[in-house]
Amino acid sequence: MNIRSTEIADTFAEAFKMWGARIVVTAATRQWAMAAARSMTGFATSVIGCKCEAGIEHELGPGDTPDGRPGASLLLFTTDREGMGKRLVERIGQCVMTCPTTACFNGLEAEKTVPVGGLLRYFGDGYQISKKLNGRRLWRIPVMDGEFLVDEQFGVQPAVGGGNILILGRDQDTTLRAARAATRAMRAVRGVILPFPDGVVRSGSKVGSRYKSLIASTNDAYCPTLRGVVAGSNITGDTNCVLEIVVDGLDVAAVAEAMRLGLYAAAKPGIRQITAGNYGGNLGQYKIELKTLLNIK
């Protein structure tokens, strides 16, 4: 199975059930909206160490936001619904409410909701104001530049985390270029985010460690420096660099579509193989077969 000169491994990405939320952040200018968006989605690369995964889904123009100001749509994923409520309150409280001129709205119509503004309101120390419009309750919390406006409830829904592709290239430059091409293509899909720095992760992990305190450790099978050391290394031929792109989405179709676009965009001269990470199908609830993705087109 090839795309141009790049081999596509006959394997699958193993993805997991998660919970997802969409957050719309607005501000007086694009600069402040993006400042809040970056802050809110920072330190959210992996649930292993960050308790959640988050990213900027896309920017929003004034015509696309509830208050007619520039903004951004963010997605946040957690392993359970209770955790989602906590992460939203922490991050909106510390990263959005603190940012000048911002407001924060629920961007996901869902059956289940978690309270966010309904808890953040207490920061108003009794001076907060509740407003209900079109069946939706908003809280106006007094802050030093005016008011922070936030939805009382945010929708949460079952989602999918851990879709991925691994790009095996002949050198670091070539692999980085392929990875960047892939992330650009994958970001065009609505309902997904790539939670790692600029969408790319170099420190892929395997489950477990020789050290008891760690639940994950380096994915030694894909470390080029360990080719002659690790039994079962997946580094072959003239492969000298591996980069991974992880994708989380509000549904498996969006994750699969992002992976498909990533495969085609990353398949460039110098990329020897594109494969996907899995745990033998024993852990995740979803198997996204790479060959199935190629047959979609």
Added chain:
Amino acid sequence: MAPANPIAADQGWTDSGWIGEQAMSLNLTLHTPPAVPVEAEILTPNGTAGLDDAAVASLAVLHGNQRVPIGDFFRVRGRGNGVIHLEGDLSRIKHIGAGMSAGQVIIHGDVGAHLGAGMSGGEIHVNGNAGDWVGPEMSGGRITITGNAGHMVGSAYRGSTTGMLGGEIIVHGDVKNETGHAMRNGLIAVGGNAGDFTGVNMRAGTIVALGELGIRTGASMKRGTIVSMHEADILPTFTYACLYGPVYLRILLQHIKRLGLPVTDEYILGQYHRWCGDGVELNRGEILIYRKR
């Protein structure tokens, strides 16, 4: 030309009048104006559901101190299916839509007092003027008046501590005194001027007047928001806070604009003077006055 009222057009009415019973809704046309007020709280989608024209015509209403069939005043056509059309000068017909919880009442002509009193859902649309007591103590639904309304819009009844509990009242023209008296939730939006004592004893909720306010606005209000696009006499028990652009107002005013009131972009994007009060009460209310440029 598109009809001014899309709801009415959907149900067989156009700007030129009645064009047919396509929707099979209940249609009542006034043929004999009453000499004294008629109390017609039975005229709700709930009260007429499933009834044919003869059954509706036999429903009793209070004419002065006499119970008489509604057919004495109205020609009835169609069947109750959740939508009622009323036509004529109904300024002496009171309590239309009182207590309704769903459906639509569409009125072509002026309407009397207590319209939609205590309603909890559904929609009332008046292509004309309304009397006093529009939507008193209502808890849900929407009332739209394309003309003017009288005193006590969305208010508490005398002796009651709580007025409007929810829903929306949209008046394109003017309203008289004590609009939103003791209201606790919901929205009253006025395209024209509001009379004296707007928001008196207000507990919460929102009143927006695009025109001018009378005197003693927000007297004894505990919480709640009163917005005006014109300078107003502010009671001395209110204190000035600041000039700012509340983000919530952008959302609220866009909502009101979608409902047909003449909200300009300047209002949506503008700065507002905030007054806090009433200091003789909880002091958690606010009056927001648009700063003219």
